[in-house]
Amino acid sequence: MELNLMSKMGSYSEQDVIFLLKDLSSITIEKDTSEREKAIQSGVHYSEMLPIEYKPSPHYLTLFHESLDIYKQKVAMAVALVAEQIYEQKGKEIVLVSLARAGTPIGILIKRYLAFKYDINVPHYSISIIRGRGIDENAIRYILQQHEGADVQFVDGWTGKGAITKELTKSCSQFYEKYGIQLDDELAVVADPGFCSSLYGTREDFLIPSACLNSTVSGLVSRTVLNRRYVSESDFHGAKYYKELESEDMSNFYIDSIATQFEQIAQNVPTELALQKERYTKPDWSGLAGVERIQHDFQIESYHFIKPGVGETTRVLLRRVPWKILVKEKDSEHLQHIYLLAKERGVPIEVYEHMPYSCCGLIQPMGEDK
Structure with a gap:
């Protein structure tokens, strides 16, 4: 299996991350939000098409910058805490494998922190995992060929109800059955409000600013695609590289904004790490229990229509057809971007x-009037 590094994917430096994705930029595979929602709810897998990229309004971009200014130190601390735990458990012989695309900026930040703190340059790849379809086995095999004996650490941005956590565990089990290679299925995340990871920076459901934007804060890379019309059995999963959005790209600005905070928080990391270990509880999947309560209270047919947490609620507003948004506290100052998106789209709050989350997005069942 060969990887042509000449056809660079994404706007990040290859010193930060290498995307193991097939470039589908020349293919038109986007559908508008309503058409895509109908297709998904009629049984077409979400990975076979892409949403049209949301173009943020000037007001929304201002909110992104304000959110980044408010939360950059908090995100930096959460990155530091999860990076310290990874290093403590696995040492220097690790390969970071982030799950495209929300995991990619987090993987880069963990890599940057390890370089800052321990002066090591760990390999970092970004690969695809798709709910219901599993992880990209070709990408995993490529990584293991390049880094024999290395300890793979999977990385994502945050947890919702734990669907990707479960998908990763299932995929690692299947990989072992096929190839006899045991992968560590513990998913490292910055925020674990779903209580389904033991390797996290925080369990608070707060705004990770990279959730605010789509490709323009994720290296100009789309969601990943697994459509057999364009992606063969021997290919990596696909994605588009939106070069036309270069003038709007915040990806490297975002990384640099947070990475520059590492020095300022460094002296507090040992204390925060000790506190986190003291308060640690095993994953109890209480986030999923909260989702089931919402499903019951709002008489929602499928829990797939419930997207909990700030990150997932943002995604619902950016690329699904929302029914309504639930918030834990009225007029929370931490959810300004949620209120703005809901107002833009006419979605009730x-x-x-x-619920254990600060907010939750409910998807509109198509063909029904809720």
Whole structure:
């Protein structure tokens, strides 16, 4: 299996990350939000098409910059805490494998932190995992060929109800059955409000600013695609590289904004790490229990229509057809971008206190009037 590094994917430096994705930039595979939602709900897999990239309004971009300014130190601390745990468990012989695309900026930040703190340059790849379809085995095999004996650490941005966590565990089990190679299925995340990871920076459901934007904060890379019309059995999973959005790209600015905070937080990391270990509890999947409560209270047919947490709620507003948004506290100052997106799209907001998340997005079942 060969990787042509000449056809560079994404706007990040290859010193930060190498995307193991097939470039589908020349193919038109986007569908508008309503058409895509109908297709998904009628049984077409979401990975076979792409949403049209949301173009943020000037007001929304201002909110992104304000959010980054407010949360950059908090994100830096959460990155530091999860990076310290990874290093403590696995040492220097690790390969970071982030899950495209929300995991990519987090993987880069963990790599940058390890370089800052321990002066090591760990390999970092970004690969595809798709709910219901599994992880890209070709990408995993390529990584293992390049780094024999290395300890793979999977990385993502945050947890919602744990669907990707479960998908990763299932994929690692299948990989072992096929190839006899045991992969560590523990998913490292910056935020674990779903309580389904033991390797996290925080369990608070707060805004990770990279959730605010789509490709323009993720290296100009689309969601990943697994459509057999364009992606063969021997290919890596696909994605598009939106070079035409270069003038709007915030990807490297975002990374640099947070990485520059490492020096300022460094002296507090040992104390915060000790506190986190003291308060640690095993994953109890309480986030999923909260989702099931919402499903019952709002009489929602499928829990797939419930997207909990700030990151997932943002995604619902950017690329799905929302029914309503639930917020734990009325007029929370931490959810300004949620309120703005909901207003832009005419989506009602309802206070619902009985959940472990700060907010939750509910998807509109197509063909029904809720």
